[in-house]
Amino acid sequence: MKIISNPLALKEHLKDIDKTVGFVPTMGALHEGHIALIKRAKEENEVVVVSIFVNPTQFLAGEDLEKYPKKDEADKKICKLAGVDVLFFPNASDIYTQDEVKICAPNVRGYVLEGATRPGHFSGVLRVVMKLLNIVSPTRAYFGKKDAQQLNLIGLMVKQFFMSVEIVPVDIVRDSDGLALSSRNIYLSNEERKEALKIPKSLYIASQLIGKNIVHTQKIKKAMLEVLAPLSIEYVEVLNRDFEVIKEVEVGNTVILVEVIVGKTRLLDNIWL
Ligand code: PAF
Numbered sequence: 001m002k003i004i005s006n007p008l009a010l011k012e013h014l015k016d017i018d019k020t021v022g023f024v025p026t027m028g029a030l031h032e033g034h035i036a037l038i039k040r041a042k043e044e045n046e047v048v049v050v051s052i053f054v055n056p057t058q059f060l061a062g063e064d065l066e067k068y069p070k071k072d073e074a075d076k077k078i079c080k081l082a083g084v085d086v087l088f089f090p091n092a093s094d095i096y097t098q099d100e101v102k103i104c105a106p107n108v109r110g111y112v113l114e115g116a117t118r119p120g121h122f123s124g125v126l127r128v129v130m131k132l133l134n135i136v137s138p139t140r141a142y143f144g145k146k147d148a149q150q151l152n153l154i155g156l157m158v159k160q161f162f163m164s165v166e167i168v169p170v171d172i173v174r175d176s177d178g179l180a181l182s183s184r185n186i187y188l189s190n191e192e193r194k195e196a197l198k199i200p201k202s203l204y205i206a207s208q209l210i211g212k213n214i215v216h217t218q219k220i221k222k223a224m225l226e227v228l229a230p231l232s233i234e235y236v237e238v239l240n241r242d243f244e245v246i247k248e249v250e251v252g253n254t255v256i257l258v259e260v261i262v263g264k265t266r267l268l269d270n271i272w273l
Pocket of ligand 1: 025026027053055058125128129147150
């Protein structure tokens, strides 16, 4: 596995590679969810590139940028074992300059849900993903469905900027207790982790109701809120896959999303129906 930190050196390395390239952008602290992205990229491409970069522009002031989990050596081993060909490991100064052309998240889809409580977060995500995609020029790029709003906005950016990459959504990976894997789960105490299990439970209740043909979104949200109480709920939403409000679940075109703060940890989860 080659480790490269300079964007131009990586571009040079990939320049004449007449092969399909699968790209998995990450912020490190790799877990089974990331490994699932890498495995999928390996199945579908001849060369796999992973990036590890804790992107400062997607953290708001006062968020966990400084204490975001860092496991550089373990991450390198995981990538090597997973058969990654190139690990891109830049510093902030390799990626950003002082006075930049910026790309911003759209007002409607970028400033609702997570974007409402973290204004500017998705602009930071799009800025870095645009840069990373331009550096790697992959055939396909792999993103987890857990960050459903991020995935939706990246899909929009790629479409609207006529970028030549296929965005591949990959299913959420859960721990044996049902909690969606996240690098931030390590912040949870044992007690908080028990509380956090209300999140997958609320989604399970929603799917049970839909299975019984109870499809009215307000009823589903009410049942989920009852399961989640008294956690600090950022949002519970039942939307179509364009992130628009719907009155009834449309099977094949619905996503149910939850964001909750447990202790000081922001946890996201969702199901796609
Ligand atoms: O999902 C993440 O880990 C990050 O938001 C991403 C896509 C790597 C951009 O920094």
